[in-house]
Amino acid sequence: MCVRVWVGVYISPDHAQPTCPSPSLPPASLSCFQQKNEAPCSFSVRLIRFIFITVRRSSISSPPPPPPAGKKATKGDEVSSCLDGRSIFLVGMMGSGKTTVGKILSEALGYSFVDSDKYVEQVMGGASVDRIFSQCGESFFRDYESEALRRLSLMPQQVVATGGGAVIRPINWEYMKQGVTVYLDVPLDALAKRIAAVGTESRPLLRFESGDAYTKVFVGLFTLSKKRGPSYASADVTVSVLDLARSLSVEDISDITPTAIAIEVLVQIEKYLRGDNVSTRMLP
Ligand SMILES: Nc1ncnc2c1ncn2[C@@H]1O[C@H](COP(=O)(O)OP(=O)(O)O)[C@@H](O)[C@H]1O
Numbered sequence: 001m002c003v004r005v006w007v008g009v010y011i012s013p014d015h016a017q018p019t020c021p022s023p024s025l026p027p028a029s030l031s032c033f034q035q036k037n038e039a040p041c042s043f044s045v046r047l048i049r050f051i052f053i054t055v056r057r058s059s060i061s062s063p064p065p066p067p068p069a070g071k072k073a074t075k076g077d078e079v080s081s082c083l084d085g086r087s088i089f090l091v092g093m094m095g096s097g098k099t100t101v102g103k104i105l106s107e108a109l110g111y112s113f114v115d116s117d118k119y120v121e122q123v124m125g126g127a128s129v130d131r132i133f134s135q136c137g138e139s140f141f142r143d144y145e146s147e148a149l150r151r152l153s154l155m156p157q158q159v160v161a162t163g164g165g166a167v168i169r170p171i172n173w174e175y176m177k178q179g180v181t182v183y184l185d186v187p188l189d190a191l192a193k194r195i196a197a198v199g200t201e202s203r204p205l206l207r208f209e210s211g212d213a214y215t216k217v218f219v220g221l222f223t224l225s226k227k228r229g230p231s232y233a234s235a236d237v238t239v240s241v242l243d244l245a246r247s248l249s250v251e252d253i254s255d256i257t258p259t260a261i262a263i264e265v266l267v268q269i270e271k272y273l274r275g276d277n278v279s280t281r282m283l284p
C-alpha cells in the first residue's frame, strides 16, 4: 500500500521532478510511512532518517540542563524552563525573518530548528518548493505543508519556521497551537527590499512577468497580506519590528538585527507565558 500510494510522488534526488499524484489522493497518505513493518523503499528510509535525526536533536522530555554553577542563566534558559518543552511556531509573511530569527532562537533555547518548507522538500525527495508549486500546484503543496505541521506539532522542543502561507488553513492552527505561535510583523516595504535583494527563486507566489524586482515583490506581498492579515493576528504573541525600532529609538528598521528581534521574541514569549501578554504593538 505504501509503495503504491507513493510511487507517483517519489522523486529521485538527482532529478527531483515531481510526478503529481491524482488530485483524489488523500493528503494524509504521508502517514503510511509511519506504519511499522512497511516494505523498505528508499523514500521511507530517507523520511525515517530525517524524523529520527529531528527527534534525537529534540532530546525529548529532558528539560534543559541548569546553567553550570557560577554561570548566570540567560534569557533563553529562563524562557526555556517556562516553555516546559513546548515548541515555538514562527509565522509571518515571506521574508519576515522566520528562518533567520528562528535559528538564533533555537540556539538560545537549546531547541532544534526546523524549517517546514525544507521538511516538505525532504518528504518530496528533494524537490524544491518552487518545483512542487510549478508541477503539482499550490493546493498540493498546502496538503503536504499541513501534514508536515501535523507531524512537527507532535515533537517537543523545536523552533519551527513555517511557510508564509501556513496560516491560511484553520487546521494548521490546531497543529501549531500545540506550541506557542509567534507572528513576526515586518512592514511590507522592508520585506520587499529583502526579497528583491535575494531574488524570488524559492518564492513562486512572488514571481511576475513585468516590473522591477522591488515593485513586483511589493505588489505580490501587498495582495497576500490583505488576505492573510487576520490570520496572522491569531498568533499567541506578536512581535512588531516597527514598534521594536520605536522602543529602541532606531529610525531605520533595517538597523534592527535578527538577534535583537530574537531577544524581543523571548521577552514577549515570557510575558505571554506569565499571563502578562502585551505585544510590542504600542498605542499610537
Ligand atoms: N532583521 C533582519 N534585517 C535584515 N535582513 C534580514 C533580517 N531578517 C532576515 N533578513 C534577511 O531577509 C531574507 C529573508 O529572511 P528569512 O529568514 O529567510 O525569512 P522567512 O524565513 O520569513 O521567509 C534573508 O536574506 C535574511 O538574511
Ligand SMILES: O=C(O)C1=C[C@@H](OP(=O)(O)O)[C@@H](O)[C@H](O)C1
Binding pocket: 092, 093, 094, 095, 098, 117, 129, 162, 163, 164, 165, 166, 202, 203, 204, 205
Ligand atoms: O507565503 C507563502 O504562501 C509561501 C511562503 C514560502 O515560505 P517563506 O515564508 O519561508 O518564504 C513558501 O512556503 C512558499 O513559497 C509559499
